[in-house]
Amino acid sequence: MNGESGLDVVLLAMFAGAIRVSTPFLFVSLGECLTEKSGRINLGLEGTLVFGAMTGYAVSYLSGSPWLGVLAAGVAGSLFGAIHGYVCKLPRVNDVAIGIAMMLFGTGLAFFLGKPFVQPVAPHLPSLPLGWWSSNHSIRSALDINPLFFVGAALAVLLWWAFKNTRYGLIVRMTGDSAPAALAMGYSVNWVRFIATTIGGFSAGVGGAFLSLYYPGQWSEGLSSGQGLMAVALVIFARWNPLACFAAALLFGAAGALGPALQSVGITQGYYFFNAAPYVLTLFIMIVSTSPKRSLRGAPAELSITK
Amino acid sequence: MSKFIMSRRKLLQGGAALGAFGLASGTMPIRFARADGLTIGIIYVGPRDDFGWNQAHAVAAKALKDIPGVTVVEEEKVPETDAVAKTMESMIQLDGANLVFATSFGYYQPFVIDEAKKNPSVQFRHAAPLWKEGDPKNAGSYFGYLDQAHYIDGVAGGLSTKSNKIGFVAAKPISSVLSNINSVLLGARKTNPNATVQVIFTGDWSLPVREAEATNALVDAGCDVITCHVDSPKVVISTAEGRGVKTLGHNASQAPLAPKGFITGAEYKWITIYSQYAATLSKGGTLPNMLAGGYDLDFVQNTPYGAGATDAAKAAADAAKVEMKAKKPYYVGPLKDNTGKEVIAAGQSHAPYDPWIDNINFLAEGVIGSIT
């Protein structure tokens, strides 16, 4: 039985939550990081996330393979990203507004097409039982990690390294920092941003598939509670550094697990405030990490929200 | 009259043989007094296929559609605002509804009451025991006392837990939820005096990620039987199954989700009430203003036992069902709440449909958790 102290239980729950709940945030924020580094903002990732969740679940159910579902979710996400990328390059189009519109459209379409898939149970993604060495069932469950988490972590490192050291990374950064400079070098700014937004959409779709195919592992209309938008906030908080995105996603996941964890050890009063913790945390961090002079340090200069 | 009783018995037999997902047998000998039949409007607060509250109603609605002469119009995801008043009006004016089922708690005050006053020839029924004398006569309430079924869940659960901790994922601390939590505890204590119930409130009716976190937190805290009261128990049950603990269901049957650990579940059986209403109206009769019941009237049921139910648990639960059918009270004194205050004095008890139960605002002693 549980002889652990309350603090141990909460810490373990936060650790487990950090891994479980952070994965969708991780994928969406990495995708958005790439998009924003190239100088475009995509607020529609919330819609992409939900649509990806629906697609992943539907394809997994129809085909029997959850990994195929993940792939399908990514492809669907990239379609949404591509639409966003294409539309935003048209002159006089406000990319913030388009993002909100795509969010509405994506969510609506996902609910619309996803009706028949709420009932059936689709095969879930498997997990790696990395806690086999422990006799404590809580630790074992906390260390039951989905491979996508490692994929996300690897992606974060890859992106960080690529931004610093590869030609493509440089091109993306240049497009984001100074479009005239990129044009002068002969790169099509629109094309680079289009590709970046599409890949960003793919990543968000995969994040959505994680939600529906692993944790919480079901498709329904209440699946996302603003995770896509939170992830965009995360990118700003992480100053467009993919490694910081990873850390921020973990932090956010841990904050999300705080409410239920505290209740489980008997701190049961005021649970609404604990449930609001992730949002308060994000806001606090954003306030602390920005300043009016260097208003968004490290921001790609071409990003419309920072101009 | 005898024909009506006969068909009702057939109905109940038919209904008893079905799970929540079955269709009602199509042979209902209902003849309609009115030539144009009956149009029933049903309003859901959430999606019809949520594996939970709304689905339980939708399943009954689907069965109603099979009755010849009955048209059913449904609208889902109607929020508890003026929108539902407009929806009801729209159903009456544009669809010609004669009977409107408003299935969410917040629809009644002021929306159903106002609409009932404006449309005296239409019958309104609301799925919560709120109607009282002085409210319009063409309005009314119907309700199934699910807490009785939760009591039986608790009886089975008490014998299924080795750690003596039953975990409960709850949405909001309203009376019906609190009564369900208390019923699980009281049932569990009947068979296992050391049983406790630990509750975590998620804050809203449908928050899949938080429900999954809450389930994991409860299991980490040592609970080996999990149950819940949220709109869609799908996440809670499958997460619990994934952690290898036993589960008790809620609202509709989640047995397919937990092939190893499912014990039993508390389910509504709205079809009993809905078909009674349809039958009464077909005869041109008047609907009762308050129709509430539990096991004795077959308004609630328990899901058939799953693989997680031991023989001892089954036997105890079956015995408890007999008691519930006989309306034996289980809210008996002395009972304290979990802050130490006495809520039922020694020698007192509250019978199954006592309005006191609809106003419960405490967690019984033995429940770990708090309301705000």
Add this chain to the structure above:
Amino acid sequence: MAVTSDTKLAAEAPALTGGDWLRRIGRSVEAVFIPAMAIVASALLFSLLLIILGKSPQEFYELLWRGGFGTSFSWQNTLVRATPLIFTALCVAVPARLGMVIIGGEGAFVLGGFCAAAIAVPLVDWASPWIVMPLMIVAAVVSGAVWIGFVGVLRYYRGVNETIASLLMYYIAVSIMNFFVEGPLRDLTNPNKPSTKPIGDANMVGDIPGTEVHWGLIVGIVLAIALWVLMNRTKFGFAARITGGNIRAARAQGLPVGRLIVISCAIAGACAGLAGYFEVAAIQGRANASIAAGYGFTGILVAFLAKQNPLAIIPVSIFLGGIAAAGGLIQRRMGMPDATVQVLQGLMFVLLLVSETFYGRFRIFGGKGGGR
């Protein structure tokens, strides 16, 4: 300094030639033609989707008309749904003139409604409505103004992105309301639906005589006109638009940019808060979770469709109110899910934003052709 610069500009404006007039007319026609084309295009695309799903587009649009504008009942339904949208759209449109995109109006709505109820409840029994109602309005307006004004402060003094900040504030506002409504301010006689105590019939906002639409509609229309005047015909509005165009130039001109930003945000929040007041005082009669019905988010759509013009917000709100009103009818008659209307709205939104690119491309409207 701002005073002399705009009078100087006015004095220096050249007289308008015939060609100028033609171009002006062309631009006005363009401003109606292009959005209209976008809506037609979205209707066509949506019809395609319907056909693929085997549904009849003709039936859809017929029901859309009937449910939204076809009967007097439908019209009233539409107007009631449109009313909160006017306010919440203004909450987006006013800061948009300064280049800010604020999407957290729902938070100010919820908080405004909650504060209005909270202040009324202790006064209900002994103060007259002449005192209570103005106090409620003040509470709603002030709380909303502070909430979004704070977002403006963060934006100007700390450079925090206002879109995300306002959204985070929404989640926090809902938590605050839930906490109070389920805890300290809870009406214990209403155990199954956490609410504040009712504000009393005497303090409710009534309907416009002869209709079932409450006075909020008139207030909304007046407010929209007033804010149009503010943003387009006053110094404040002129200064705000300059700031929105180029913040550095505005500062160079000596405009009090910080004050403009915060005041605009406060106005926006006040509008949303006022909408919350009406939701409580005209519809619900108390504050509870139902007041978070998503009007704030639909308001974003309205504002963008109206191109942030307060006058255009009125017809667009009515248009969207009509679609929402018809949504229920469509659900019932065509058996389509509630998300159908959301897909249509999203499609319209996307295409309308895309259509922005066509301004100035058509020579027929006096443009230069070729884009950019």
